Amino acid sequence: MLISVQLQQKYFYLKQMKMKKISPFRLSSLLRLQKDPTKALHLFLNPNPKDPNLNAKPFRYSLLSYDLIISKLGKAKMFSELEKGRARLPHKALQVFDEIPSSRCQRTIKSVNTLLNSLLMCREFDKIREVFSGTGKHASPDACTYNILINACCMRSDLEGAWEVFDEMRRRGVDPNVVTFGTLINGLCAISKVDMAFSLKRRMERDFKIRPNAHIYVALVKRLCKVGDLNKAIELKDEMLRKKVELEPAVYSTLISAFFKAGRKGEVSELLEEMRRNGCKPDTVTYNAMIYGFCQEKEFDLAFAALSEMEKEGCKPDD
Numbered sequence: 291m292l293i294s295v296q297l298q299q300k301y302f303y304l305k306q307m308k309m310k311k312i313s314p315f316r317l318s319s320l321l322r323l324q325k326d327p328t329k330a331l332h333l334f335l336n337p338n339p340k341d342p343n344l345n346a347k348p349f350r351y352s353l354l355s356y357d358l359i360i361s362k363l364g365k366a367k368m369f370s371e372l373e374k375g376r377a378r379l380p381h382k383a384l385q386v387f388d389e390i391p392s393s394r395c396q397r398t399i400k401s402v403n404t405l406l407n408s409l410l411m412c413r414e415f416d417k418i419r420e421v422f423s424g425t426g427k428h429a430s431p432d433a434c435t436y437n438i439l440i441n442a443c444c445m446r447s448d449l450e451g452a453w454e455v456f457d458e459m460r461r462r463g464v465d466p467n468v469v470t471f472g473t474l475i476n477g478l479c480a481i482s483k484v485d486m487a488f489s490l491k492r493r494m495e496r497d498f499k500i501r502p503n504a505h506i507y508v509a510l511v512k513r514l515c516k517v518g519d520l521n522k523a524i525e526l527k528d529e530m531l532r533k534k535v536e537l538e539p540a541v542y543s544t545l546i547s548a549f550f551k552a553g554r555k556g557e558v559s560e561l562l563e564e565m566r567r568n569g570c571k572p573d574t575v576t577y578n579a580m581i582y583g584f585c586q587e588k589e590f591d592l593a594f595a596a597l598s599e600m601e602k603e604g605c606k607p608d609d
Contacts (some may be wrong), residue, residue: 312337314352321358334359354404399429406438410445418442431462437469444477452477466498472506479513487513504530504538511541515548523548537570543579550583558583574605 312320317337324330337349402425409418422439425431436459443452452474459466471494478487487510494500507530514523527541542565549558558580565572577600584593600607 314350314355318352318354318358321355330359399432399435402429403434403438406435410438410442415442415446431464433464433467433470436464437473440470440473444473447481449477449481468500468503471500472503475506476509479509484513484517504536507535508538508540512544515544520548520552531568537568539570539573539576542570543576546576546579547583550586555583555587577605
């Protein structure tokens with residue numbers, strides 16, 4: 291008889307509570323299994339609640355533990371709780387990384403990337419560069435390493451720095467991937483460099499033989515709608531259909547909002563029908579765009595109809 295995932299989680303959690311002492315490795319395993327972010331945070335902050343020597347010898351968190359807890363809290367949008375995890379991260383994570391050799395373990399590019407990604411989540415940009423500068427002592431940077439650095443530059447609107455990282459990546463013989471180009475395109479869109487973003491999209495397809503994914507199309511569609519080029523945004527959506535790129539609700543949600551702003555509310559129902567026809571299910575953001583648009587047009591009956599449909603489809607309205 292198969293044990294449910296929920297029962298497995300409770301079993302591991304209860305077993306941990308009964309143990310006299312938990313190891314950093316086991317903490318990472320338990321955090322990975324724990325789906326409830328609140329319980330995961332409690333476990334992270336109190337790995338050995340019954341250990342009488344806890345104050346005498348601080349718990350040695352692994353890099354993976356930091357990465358897991360921050361990822362879980364971030365995905366759950368528990369930002370105040372996330373600060374509790376972040377408060378322990380930069381200094382402690384760097385300390386753990388420095389102590390890896392003394393634990394008879396080798397630093398690998400995976401451990402480097404875990405540390406860099408955790409620092410990125412905390413926006414510790416100076417520490418990211420510091421850690422990367424010493425990467426060659428432990429392992430050769432891979433595409434993931436460079437993608438994190440490029441993302442860090444884009445988060446600071448430092449596109450010049452992002453291109454420098456991209457050029458260094460290629461000089462070292464590391465092939466860029468779809469994430470690399472997606473990060474750069476998103477960064478270009480964020481500072482309204484739409485023409486450069488499209489030029490890079492063409493370059494990735496022509497020179498690198500990499501197909502754009504849905505995230506790249508979403509970034510481009512959003513920026514085009516923001517600058518009012520709705521026709522080109524529609525062309526891009528049609529290109530996704532032709533090239534059989536998996537559609538995301540964000541594409542249609544963005545277009546619906548743009549249609550209302552452009553005074554083309556009559557085309558919204560047609561767009562929604564196309565969305566369903568193509569197997570793309572409307573989500574909360576889609577319905578919110580419709581409700582807001584109809585309210586702005588004082589079409590309150592249609593707004594309430596959209597709200598009713600939203601609840602019928604199991605989409606939870608925003609508070």
